[in-house]
Amino acid sequence: MTAVLSEQSVEADLQLAYRVLRVRIGQLLVNERLKDRAFKVGVHMALGHEAVAVAVAGVMEPGDALCLTHRNLHYHLAHPHALRGAMDEFSLLPSGVGGGWLGSMNMANPAAGIVYTSSILGNDLAVGAGIALADRLRGQASMTTVVTGDGAMEEGAFYETLLFAKSLELSCLILVENNGWSLATHISERRCPVQLDRLAQAFAMPYVCLEGNDVHDYFTRMQAVRAQAVQQRTPVLVEARLATLGDWRAKTPEFPDGKFINYHHGAANTVTLQDWPVIRQDGSDPVFVLGQRWDEERLRALAVQVRGELEAEIQ
Amino acid sequence: MNYMQHVNAMLRNSVAAVPELVIFGQNVSAGSCIGGLTRGLTVTPGSRILNTQNSEGTLAGVGFGLMLRGVSSVLCLKQQDFLLLSLDHLVNTYNVVRRLKSDTASFTILLVVVDQGFDGPQSCLNNLDDFCSMAHVPGYVMHNGHDVEKIINTHLVAPGFRILCVSQRLAGTELLRLEGPVETTPDGAVFRYARGTEATVVACNFAFPQALAVWNHLQDHAVQASLFSVNAMDATEWHWIREDLQRTRKLVLLDDSKSGNRMSDRLLWAMREAGVVDRAVLHRRDFSPAWFRPNPDLLEVDPAEILRQLQS
Numbered sequence: 001m002t003a004v005l006s007e008q009s010v011e012a013d014l015q016l017a018y019r020v021l022r023v024r025i026g027q028l029l030v031n032e033r034l035k036d037r038a039f040k041v042g043v044h045m046a047l048g049h050e051a052v053a054v055a056v057a058g059v060m061e062p063g064d065a066l067c068l069t070h071r072n073l074h075y076h077l078a079h080p081h082a083l084r085g086a087m088d089e090f091s092l093l094p095s096g097v098g099g100g101w102l103g104s105m106n107m108a109n110p111a112a113g114i115v116y117t118s119s120i121l122g123n124d125l126a127v128g129a130g131i132a133l134a135d136r137l138r139g140q141a142s143m144t145t146v147v148t149g150d151g152a153m154e155e156g157a158f159y160e161t162l163l164f165a166k167s168l169e170l171s172c173l174i175l176v177e178n179n180g181w182s183l184a185t186h187i188s189e190r191r192c193p194v195q196l197d198r199l200a201q202a203f204a205m206p207y208v209c210l211e212g213n214d215v216h217d218y219f220t221r222m223q224a225v226r227a228q229a230v231q232q233r234t235p236v237l238v239e240a241r242l243a244t245l246g247d248w249r250a251k252t253p254e255f256p257d258g259k260f261i262n263y264h265h266g267a268a269n270t271v272t273l274q275d276w277p278v279i280r281q282d283g284s285d286p287v288f289v290l291g292q293r294w295d296e297e298r299l300r301a302l303a304v305q306v307r308g309e310l311e312a313e314i315q
Numbered sequence: 316m317n318y319m320q321h322v323n324a325m326l327r328n329s330v331a332a333v334p335e336l337v338i339f340g341q342n343v344s345a346g347s348c349i350g351g352l353t354r355g356l357t358v359t360p361g362s363r364i365l366n367t368q369n370s371e372g373t374l375a376g377v378g379f380g381l382m383l384r385g386v387s388s389v390l391c392l393k394q395q396d397f398l399l400l401s402l403d404h405l406v407n408t409y410n411v412v413r414r415l416k417s418d419t420a421s422f423t424i425l426l427v428v429v430d431q432g433f434d435g436p437q438s439c440l441n442n443l444d445d446f447c448s449m450a451h452v453p454g455y456v457m458h459n460g461h462d463v464e465k466i467i468n469t470h471l472v473a474p475g476f477r478i479l480c481v482s483q484r485l486a487g488t489e490l491l492r493l494e495g496p497v498e499t500t501p502d503g504a505v506f507r508y509a510r511g512t513e514a515t516v517v518a519c520n521f522a523f524p525q526a527l528a529v530w531n532h533l534q535d536h537a538v539q540a541s542l543f544s545v546n547a548m549d550a551t552e553w554h555w556i557r558e559d560l561q562r563t564r565k566l567v568l569l570d571d572s573k574s575g576n577r578m579s580d581r582l583l584w585a586m587r588e589a590g591v592v593d594r595a596v597l598h599r600r601d602f603s604p605a606w607f608r609p610n611p612d613l614l615e616v617d618p619a620e621i622l623r624q625l626q627s
Contacts (some may be wrong), residue, residue, distance in 0.1 A: 066383075098414075106411050115383055116415070120407050122549060127408060130380015137337065137363060160370035163375065167368060249339040 010302070016054060016215045017290050017299060019078060021306045023050040024277050024287050026077040029310055030087065031246075039090035043104040044265040045214035046074035047279060048245035049177060051286035052210060053078045055218035056145055056175065060113050063135070063142040068117040069149060070105035071177075071244075079112040081114035084313050093231040099196045122148065122155030123263045125174070129161050132170035136233075143229050145173040151182030154191060165235035166203045172235040173225060179244045200237040210240040216293055241283040244270050274301050275307065319351045319486040321460055325467040326425075330389070331357055333472050339365040340374065340391035349393050350427060350486055377402035378422040379476075380406045383447065396440040397430045406450040409476055422476045428456075430484045430521050430571065433582055433613025439612055443480050443520065444574035447548035453477035454548040455503060458523040459491035462546050463478055465503040482521045484613075491524065495540075501556070504547035507555055511539035514625055515559045518544040519570035519579040525568045525598070525616040532618030538565070538625070545578055553585050560591035565625055570599040571614035573606065575605035596624045 010018045027045050034043060046053070049071075055200055057078035062068065068075055074084045076097070089096030089107055096102075097109045105119035112304055115131060118124040128146030137141045152158060153176055165172045176196060180187050187193065200207035208225055210218050222238075229236050246268030249258025276299075278288045316324070330336055336358060340349070342366050349355035356364055367374060374390055381388045392398055393487075398405070401424075432439045447454035454477060457463045463481075470477055472508060498507040514533060518526035523544050533540045541559045560566060564588060570579035571613055586592045598616050606612070 101414050121404055124405055126376020127380040130377035130385050132380045134384030134386040157373055160373035164373055196603055
């Protein structure tokens, strides 16, 4: 298959679907290489996180900034022509997006607005606040998005950054990707529940919850979030409830039917590269959800073309 | 003019004309303004002075974020102890930021070292060595009129990241200035205050007042000594001191740092490797449980005893 598709050539109403498929299939191509141990560094894939990544990237304007965590591949792939640069970075090649200096967990791409990425939980929050402060001082109508997670929000940096961003009226989107897990420990196993809407209320900042993985809905709501953050000069706390796909079951004497193991990093061995890249037949899979809004035959044809385009990119 | 007034005057002079600068931290423009350190600062219209919340970990990260966006900043802290909350950024964030395109902006952490021990065991950290060692962060101490001027003018607002330290013990004391020419390496890492032929006196960390007292005592007893200070925690250019020791062969080394990883250890090792030390008189502080109760926390030096050791 040769590259016959570019983002500009996709029908307007399919653009968001195209991007979700690009992020999904790009990760599946990375996954195949992870299975082959082709890279020098470990990779934290984000299968199941595609809808929020496409929405965030889609609303970014020139001058906006994005700060990421160790699980960052989906945001990189939400930008065009990013797969080759990411794969080369995983191989620590000079042609990598970070010149082979950053690896996976610190992979940044300033040209695409991805200005900083941290492998340390909660670390990017403060850096993102500094970036937003710089833009505020220069009077720029930009927004800084800082991605964090349900594990990182347990760090004190999370509270400190909410306070800092609100106190200085920073146009900042603090995005909690809540997949319920920190390494192999579920929230219910490690801490009490935290109601982020109430935490946002305590800081008098808006709160938005994204659920359902409908990329069109996410994109529309993120447009509103950006407008609110910039126009009202306020941080907005966004919680994206999602699942990181690629889980598997480990059979042990204690768990003869298999114990659920959440995917954390490396190859997702239970996931295979297919023409129609659905992993789970329910609302936890953003690709499955595409079928609720668009005709599945069109999507399947689009997926085949996206795969061809990406395979050509990395040849 | 006392020491802190001089630091403050240099600070006011250095920041006044910087076109885009953020000076931030707790009480930078309130109350005592960090014991007078940041009192009366004025900045250009494109700059800001921000009294911030008490979140040292986040504040250090903010400085790096500003740096990534090309905005220079100075984070001021009342105690070095507070910087412990920022270690993640001093190491992990700095490791990435120095790789990314951020070489035009400046980020400086300017802090007070509580080098007297009466504030209790949790407020007596006097250890720039280890902060700098962990991620090879440039760091400088300032203890007299000469080095304050050189180091603030050279490093306060300059591309890159560093930590600058002033002494709480010296805050209200008369500013130390020596007669005659004072030489410095271009980066302010090493200062030479006097040239002698019979001994080489070197101060590390904040031990300059003690070193000066020793040097004066040696002069009073007709011992012509050289006097140096090593102000940088990452100094490696020892040629002045090495050349001096080739002549004197006698080293008096004073260091009041509480680190187990002292600059003076590295200096001593380098000079011994170079084979230029026949006699070394060391006055430093080794670990003591006494550190953990309120105490003067002073590197006590008896110049007469040092002279005796040199001549024995």
